Amino acid sequence: MSGVKSDPNTRAVLVPALDDRAAFAVLVKRLAAAAPDAFIVVADDGSMKAPVQAADIAAAGMDGVVLRLERNLGHQRAILTGLNWIMREKPGAAVIVMDSDGEDDPADIPRLLEAMEASGADAVVAERGRRSVPFWFRMFLRLYYAFFWVLTGMRLRHGNFSALAPAAALRIARMDEAWSHYGAAILxxxxxxxxxxxxxxxxxxxxxxxxxxxxVVHGMRSIIVFADRVLARATLFAAGLGAVCAALLVVAAVIKLWGAASPGWFTAAAGLLTVMMIQSAVLALLAVVLAAAGRSAAPPARPDVLALIERVEPARPDGYDEKAQQGRGQT
Known part of the structure; x- marks a missing residue:
């Protein structure tokens, strides 16, 4: 599709972008200083107003391509599309994923790679430290982190900024979960x-x-990736709640037999606890049925994400590729 030769020693930097040319033009210059040997892959997510240009990559003295997606897919799906392209055109490449707005600092790329080498890990993710965001945004993040942990029992405090070893990049590229949420797919x-x-x-x-x-939609998609875990925890919660209600019903009966209950108290308490037990049983049964249905259903047909690439515009350090210009002029 692109004519780019495979190089198993390549480190590819994958950048999803949407109408962010001004920021990317600065970012790619910082990339040239922090990772001069990297191959830049921009997944242009259906930009209409300010699309990234391959000339910006070439002007920074770097090699790379711009993948023009045929429509707006969202950052997570743009990342998956870019990963699949890299795995086909650059097999064996390690991949660094980062956003195009500059909040992911290219100067931190060596830290990711050093951590991967030192730990021998398959992937290194950047958990967020200080960030310049409104108070309401920080509060929402804290609530989301807590909610995610309660539902899944796992910790998700990273975004897109990450480094993947070649085998890890290939695995993520083949995962349907990455279609919904890249960060959750890593976990x-x-x-x-x-x-x-x-x-x-x-x-x-x-x-x-x-x-x-x-x-909110982005957070919900991360939870959907762990639907089985959520259903399992919902079943355990329902079973535990039912057990507590049964124990309280026994306690209420003992109080009634002792004669310590006021008239009508036991009837009201027993009725409420019985209703809660029935609701818990229904919730547990529903969770089990949903989990079983998900396991028994045939897997959906995997989309050919590379078919979502409208065209590929190469960039070379010595100047913008003429074929890319001709291809853009024909569309």
Whole structure:
């Protein structure tokens, strides 16, 4: 598709971008200083107003491509599409995933790679340290982290900024879970994951387009990745609640037999506890049925994510590729 030759020793930097050319033009220059040998892969997520240009990569003296997706898929799906392209065109490449707005600092890439080498981990993720965001955003994140832990029993405090060893990159690229949430897919892949704390840098240009609704949807998608765990924990919670209600019903009966209960108290307490026990049983049964249905259902047909790439525009350090310009002029 692109004419880019495979190089098993390549370190690829994958950047999903949406109408972020001004920020990316600065970011790629920082990448040139921090990782001059990296191959840049931009997954342009259906940009309409300010799409990243391959000329920006070439102007920074770096090699790379811009993958023009045929429509807006969302950052997570753009990442998956880019990973699949890298695994086909650059087999054996280690991959660094980062956002295009500059909040992921290229100067931290060596830290990710050093942590991977020192720990021997399959993947290294950047857990968020200090970040310049509104108070309401920080509060939402804290609630989300707690909610995610309660539902799944796992900790998810990282975003897209991460480094993947070649085998890990290939596994994530083949996972349907990454279609919903890249960060959650890393946890679901049963990889050896190392974590380092990295402060978020300032955005290079503009303001975040993430609304509260977008954040809620993004959080829900991370939980969906662990649907089986959520259903299992819901079953245990329902069973535990039913057991507590049964124990309280016995206690209420003992109090009634002792004659310590006021008239009508035992009837009200027994009725409430019985209703709660029935609801717990129904919840547990529903969770078991949903889990069984999910296990027995045939896996959905895996989409050909590479078919979502409308065209590939190569960039070379010595200048912009003429074929890329001709391809853009024909569309």
């Amino acid at each position: 679901s892949a049963r990889l050896d994951v190392a974590r380092i704390t990295i402060d978020r840098a300032q955005r290079i240009e503009g303001r975040s387009r993430m609304s509260l609704t977008s954040l």
